[in-house]
Amino acid sequence: MRKHLLGAAFVVCVLLLSGGVAAARDFSPGAAGSGDPFFPLAGNGGYDVGNYGLTLAYAPSSNRLTGEAVVTATATQDLSRFDLDLRGFAVARVLVDGQAATFARDGQELVITPPAGLVSGSQFTVTVDYAGKPSVVTDPDRSIEGWVPTKDGAFVVGEPQGSPAWYPVNDSPRDKATYDFAVSVPRGLTVMANGVLLSHATAAGKTTWRWRESDPMASFLATATIGRFDLTQHSVDGIPAYVAVDPQFTKRQVLSKLPAAIRFYASIYGPYPFTAVGAIVDKAPGVGYSLETQTKPVFAYMPDEATLVHELAHQWYGDSVTLAQWPDIWLHEGFATWSEWIWSEHEGKASAHQIFTRLYDTPAGNTAFWNPPPGDPGTPVHLFDGTIYERGGMTLQALREKVGDPAFFKIMRDWAQQNRFGTVTTPELIALAERDSGMDLGAFFQVWLYQPGKPTTW
Numbered sequence: 001m002r003k004h005l006l007g008a009a010f011v012v013c014v015l016l017l018s019g020g021v022a023a024a025r026d027f028s029p030g031a032a033g034s035g036d037p038f039f040p041l042a043g044n045g046g047y048d049v050g051n052y053g054l055t056l057a058y059a060p061s062s063n064r065l066t067g068e069a070v071v072t073a074t075a076t077q078d079l080s081r082f083d084l085d086l087r088g089f090a091v092a093r094v095l096v097d098g099q100a101a102t103f104a105r106d107g108q109e110l111v112i113t114p115p116a117g118l119v120s121g122s123q124f125t126v127t128v129d130y131a132g133k134p135s136v137v138t139d140p141d142r143s144i145e146g147w148v149p150t151k152d153g154a155f156v157v158g159e160p161q162g163s164p165a166w167y168p169v170n171d172s173p174r175d176k177a178t179y180d181f182a183v184s185v186p187r188g189l190t191v192m193a194n195g196v197l198l199s200h201a202t203a204a205g206k207t208t209w210r211w212r213e214s215d216p217m218a219s220f221l222a223t224a225t226i227g228r229f230d231l232t233q234h235s236v237d238g239i240p241a242y243v244a245v246d247p248q249f250t251k252r253q254v255l256s257k258l259p260a261a262i263r264f265y266a267s268i269y270g271p272y273p274f275t276a277v278g279a280i281v282d283k284a285p286g287v288g289y290s291l292e293t294q295t296k297p298v299f300a301y302m303p304d305e306a307t308l309v310h311e312l313a314h315q316w317y318g319d320s321v322t323l324a325q326w327p328d329i330w331l332h333e334g335f336a337t338w339s340e341w342i343w344s345e346h347e348g349k350a351s352a353h354q355i356f357t358r359l360y361d362t363p364a365g366n367t368a369f370w371n372p373p374p375g376d377p378g379t380p381v382h383l384f385d386g387t388i389y390e391r392g393g394m395t396l397q398a399l400r401e402k403v404g405d406p407a408f409f410k411i412m413r414d415w416a417q418q419n420r421f422g423t424v425t426t427p428e429l430i431a432l433a434e435r436d437s438g439m440d441l442g443a444f445f446q447v448w449l450y451q452p453g454k455p456t457t458w
């Protein structure tokens with residue numbers, strides 16, 4: 001608030017100095033989207049979020065979510081107006097720096113006009129009070145995400161565009177922020193959100209769970225999954241670990257692999273990136289996939305070992321190091337898939353080379369296996385096609401065999417460490433690989449990532 005007044009004073013001074021000639025700041029609306037090729041309306045322009053403070057209450061019996069979101073952001077242009085992404089809900093009130101703002105709804109856009117323009121560089125807070133039935137979002141590949149009700153709560157996942165189904169957000173992977181969650185549910189239910197558990201306290205039949213994610217997080221990695229869970233807390237080398245399991249699952253041995261997998265990946269990729277670790281094992285039959293929600297991946301079923309380590313490896317590649325644009329999804333899925341293979345190799349089972357060889361035997365005529373090439377899914381329908389995973393993982397194994405283990409493992413580690421908490425592109429990976437290996441890899445990556453059909457020479 002104070003900074004806005006300073007901004008207004010600055011405008012007056014400019015006008016006086018220039019003798020009243022129009023030299024005032026040019027406040028203009030922030031863009032309605034962040035320009036992603038696949039999800040052009042996701043994210044918004046004109047500001048950068050620092051923190052989301054989400055105070056939510058959920059009633060599973062009526063599937064009603066009541067929320068107050070306090071979004072702390074910094075203007076990156078002189079803003080007359082800006083958007084947040086929010087799907088559905090009735091919005092009761094929007095404040096900017098405590099002052100009532102006017103707002104309108106336009107599809108997934110919540111269009112907010114503050115009482116005074118926001119000066120570039122100034123920090124501001126937006127408070128949004130909202131309530132209603134949260135949405136289940138159906139993606140171009142027909143999978144579902146968002147806030148998905150379960151028998152005892154909700155399975156909450158946001159990749160690639162489900163987060164606006166439960167909170168107002170700048171839904172771009174490029175705008176990472178910290179999060180504070182306070183989620184109230186009926187007594188007996190557990191809320192699993194990102195980061196560290198601060199407290200849980202029960203009053204008047206409701207339990208409020210407070211979690212804090214103090215490291216930067218892309219919006220699609222947020223969760224507040226709710227249900228009946230057996231929650232255990234331990235630590236992995238001093239990092240608090242939270243493992244929540246739906247009591248319906250009695251065979252849980254796979255979860256005992258978590259500490260060893262974290263330690264193994266830390267030994268090859270560099271230190272575990274975050275301040276908490278864990279897993280959320282829910283029963284969400286309609287979802288059918290797991291997601292690398294930051295600090296504690298969420299599973300719609302009891303995972304097998306490969307799925308568990310896949311999601312844990314994503315904490316380095318996907319969560320800490322995140323794509324800047326969705327067509328680069330192989331930077332997440334190819335890396336997590338190859339991580340399954342190196343875990344298998346580490347465990348003395350099939351080596352990454354053996355897995356590569358078996359996959360490479362797939363005939364060239366099996367175009368569904370080889371296409372689309374992992375660096376170019378073409379449309380969001382193919383975002384999570386098998387080829388993004390398997391040919392993406394094969395790209396890394398082929399790279400390993402081309403540059404040799406010392407250079408390859410240096411590339412993997414440098415990629416994770418130099419881009420910690422950042423966002424990245426495929427050309428940046430290629431540049432790093434060439435730097436670390438001292439080799440010209442343009443043709444190699446062209447063949448593996450962008451050329452349709454089975455690679456034959458590289």
Ligand SMILES: [Zn+2]
Pocket residue numbers: 292310314332333336
């Ligand atoms: Zn994955």
